[in-house]
Every structure is written in C-alpha cells, then in structure tokens.
Amino acid sequence: MPTRNHRPAGAFALLAAVAGALVAAVLGLLTFGAQATVAPESLPLAVAAPPGPLQAAAKGIASQGGDQVSWRVTSPEEGRKLLEDKEVYGVLELPVKVVVSGAVNPSGTQIAHQVLTGAAQALGRTPEVETLHPVGAAGRVVPLALSALAWVGCLAAGAALILAGRRIGREAGIFARFTQIVSAGVLVTGVLAGFLKLWDSSLPLGWDVLAFLFLISAAFAALQTGLLRLLGIRAMVILGPLYLVAPTVAGQVPELLNPAYRAVLWSWTPFRFSAEGLRSLLQGVPGAPDVATGVWVLAGLLAAGPLLAMWPGRSALQKTEADTPDRVVQVGVH
Template identity: 85%
Template structure:
C-alpha cells in the first residue's frame, strides 16, 4: 500500500504523462495533420482563348475537373491580369501555353502547372511553360522563412525581458517595453536583410522590402511583448507553438488545406500575411492585393500589441494613486 507521501508524486507523474500526450495531439493536429491532409479543393485556375473555336475548346476544358479545381474561362489578357492579382494560380493559354508566376505561392503554382499541363496534353499539344516574375530557390523559400525567423527572434527578445524582470523582482516599465519592441524590430530586420543577401544577392532589398520587414518584425515584437506582459511566461504556450504552424499551414495555399485547417488556422495566422506580402514585393509586384492586406493586418497587430504593452496595469495604477499629491493619508494617533 503506497504511503501518503508517495501519492502526490504518483499523481504528478500521471498528470505529466497526460500533459505530454495532449501536447503531442495538439501539435500533431497543428503541424503534420495539415500536411497529411493536403488535397486540391476548388483550386482556382484559368483557361484563356480568343473568341472562336478555341473558346469552345476552353469551355470544354472548364467543364471537367470536378471539385478539385475551379476553372475560369477568359481572354489571354484578362487571364494574365488575374494571375498578377493572384486570383488564379496559373493560366492555360490555348492552344498549349501554360503561364505561371513566381510571385504566387509555390505550392499552388506546382499543382496548377501539373493540371494545366495535363489539360494541354489532352488536347494533343506539347505544353510550353512561361513564368512571369521568375523566382530563384531562395526567392521561393525566403518569404515564409523570414516571417518565421522574425517571429522567433522577437519572441526571444520578449521572453528575455520578462525573465530579466522576474530575476530582479521588478516588472519592466512601459518605456522599457517600448524600447525593447523598437530595438527588436530594427535589429531583427537587419538580421533578416543579411540573410536575404547571403541566400541570394540578386534578391531585391529596396525600401519597400525593408519597410515591410521592419513592419513585420515590429508588429510581431509588439504583439508578443503585450501577451507576455499580460500572461507572463504562460504566453509561451501560445506563442511558441505558433512557430510550428508557419511551415505547415502558412506555407500552403488555402485551396490545398482541409477545410477545417483553412477555417481554424490559415484564416488568421499572422505568417501568411507577412509571407505573401513579402513574396509579391520581392518578385516586383508591389501592387498585388496581398501587400496592402498584409500591411493593414500587421499595422493592426502593432497597434494592439503596443496597447497591451503600455496600458497601465493594476500595480501601476495603485502606485500612481499612492503618489498623487492630493491623496488623503490616514494618520493614527496613539
């Protein structure tokens, strides 16, 4: 019969095992589950042809594909405009030219190219592939990689600030938190710019790319610092696993994800806004809609994070009240 002193130890051991199993389940759903269930579902692609017999053939192609792809029949000019605006992942210009873009997520481009090439071969032609805004290997990897590195770098800075405050027994003030956010944003941006030059010196590094990287890093730093200030070290249980979501979810296009992952994870993960905006800027498409969308979303994260970081807490309000000159002090007379 176990002694009473051993019961708590056994209970804690069981609790630790349950926590480990739950962590494996959660991370399995967040990461490998998204990759294991990848399948086309309404992937938007276009078939372009001028009026006449080729337009009839285009309508015939568009009638096939089931629910895996969503065809749009258009003219060659409009098809390329749709590709520039990232409304489709590829265009088949009849009779046999497949047009894709390096500014589009590579996961969607790869599937679209396979489908469009197959359609061209079914018509008896040999597909010719034309790539708008061609991207190098580094250019395809860098947008998501830089977003994930920005998240990790800024998270480390915020965690160190919290732990340092606990070590000295005093929470960092609003001024210190703001200084950390700005410094982390600037320094992490410098590190990311260095990686861009190291990976591929031909990648553009103009003010638009640097500005977007700075906005991304500063927004991430502000959001993380605000949550760490609000929840303490417990916020790491939220902020840490989000890093694992980046390659598994944000690296895919929504039409390849299971609808559950699309709605629950992809729809709001901050990495997709920064990665797709950077992709367009780096490939010379600054007018792409995802650049504007990404800038607005990141600016919103920056504002919310700053509000959480500088808003006076209960202890700060109590200190302010105690230091007020008109505060009434009760004096006891013995």
C-alpha cells in the same frame, strides 16, 4: 505501503505524462495534420483563348475538373492580369501554353502546373511553359522563412525582457517595453536583410522591402510584448507553438487545406500576411493586393500590441488595490 510523500509524486508523474500526450496530440493535429489532409478544392485556374474556334475548346476544358478546380474562361490578356493579381494560380493559354508565376505561393504554382499540363496533354499537345517573375529555390523559401525567423527573434527578445524583470524583482515599464519593440524591430530586420542577401543576392533589397521587413518584425514584437505583459511567461504556451503551427499552414494556399484548417488556422495566422506580401515585393509585384493587405494587418498588430502592453497587469491592479486609502480593513480583537 506507500507514504503520503509518494502519492503526490506519483500523481504528478501521471499528470505530466498526460500533459505530454496532449501536447503531442494537439501539435500533431495542427501541424502534420494540415499537411496530411492536403487536397485541392475549387483551385482557381484560368483557360484563355482568343475569339474564334478555340473558345469552344476553352469552355470544354472549363467543364472538367469537378469540385477540385474552379475554371475561369478569359482572354490571354485578362488571364495574365488575373495571375498578376493572384486571383488564379495558373493560366492555360490556347493553342497550348502553361503560364505560371513565381510571385504565387509555390504550393499553388506546383499544383496549378500539374493540372494545366494534364489538361494540355488531354488535347494531345505538349505544352510550352512560361513563368512570370521567375524565382529560384531561395526565392521560394525566403518569404515564409524570414517571417518565421522574425517571429522567433522577437519572441526571444520579449521573453528575455520578462525574465530580466523577474530577476531584478521589478516589472519593465512602458518605456522599456516600447524600447524593446523598436529595437527588436530594427535589429531583427538587420538579421533578416543579411540572410536575404546571403541566400540569394539577386533578390531585391530596396527601401520597400526593408520597410516591410521592419513592419513584420515590429508588429510581431508588439503583439508578443503585449501578450507577455498580460500573461507573463505563460504567454509562451500560446506564442511558442505558433512557430510550428502557423508556417505549416501559411506554406499552403487555402484551396489545398482541409476546410477546418482553413477556417481555424489559415484565416487569421499573421504569417500568411507577412509571407505573401513579402513574396510579391521580392518578385517585383508591389501593387499586388496581398501587399496592401499585409501592410494593414501588420500595422493593426503594431498598434494593438502597445495597447496590450500598457494594460495594467495583475500585479499592478493588486498594488493599486493595496494602496487605496479608504479600503475596508478587518480588525480582530483578541
């Protein structure tokens, strides 16, 4: 007959197994599920032709593709401008030339190259391929990789501050948290810059890139510090899995993601703003719209983080309540 001491242990073991299964289900759904359901939908592409007979051929190509491709019929000059602004992922210039860009997310460039090459071959021609802002293997990986490393590095710094406060029995004050945000931003930026030069020394590392890297690191540190201040080490349950979830989603262009993943994850993940803005800077397109968008979003996180960090936590509220002199005290008479 099982004793009372055995029953709680058995129930806890069962709950632990259920928790593990739930974690596997959630992470599988949010990470590998996003990759397994990749399919093009309204992929923005352009077909460009000079005035004349080729315009009819361009319109004929634009009528193909169904819901998978969203064609725009343009002039060659406008098509390249759309590609620079990342409003399309590739251009088919008639007679037959495929134009793609290294400043576009590699997943978008790859699928655009396949679709445009197929459209050119349907005309019975083998297309010439031109790449604007050519990029190597490291250049394709670096923007998302540095964003993920910034997240992990700043998260480790924030968690260490919380654990150190618990060890000494005193919560970190506002000055300590502010110091942690700034110092983590500076030091992590140094690490990211070192990796950038180590992986591909040909990539630019000017003040604009360094400033953007610092903005990424400081914004991530501020957001994490604020959530850790409010929730304590329990915030790791939210912040930790984002390292697995967000890069998987941010590595795709939205037109390849299932609409549910696009709305629930891609629309808000901070990794896409940092990665795409950094990609444009590294490929020499500082005026691209995603650079300005990234600056605004990351600056917003940087501003919101300290506000969360200064919000009084549960322990502070309890201390204030305990120190109130006019509180009602129940006095028992024995």
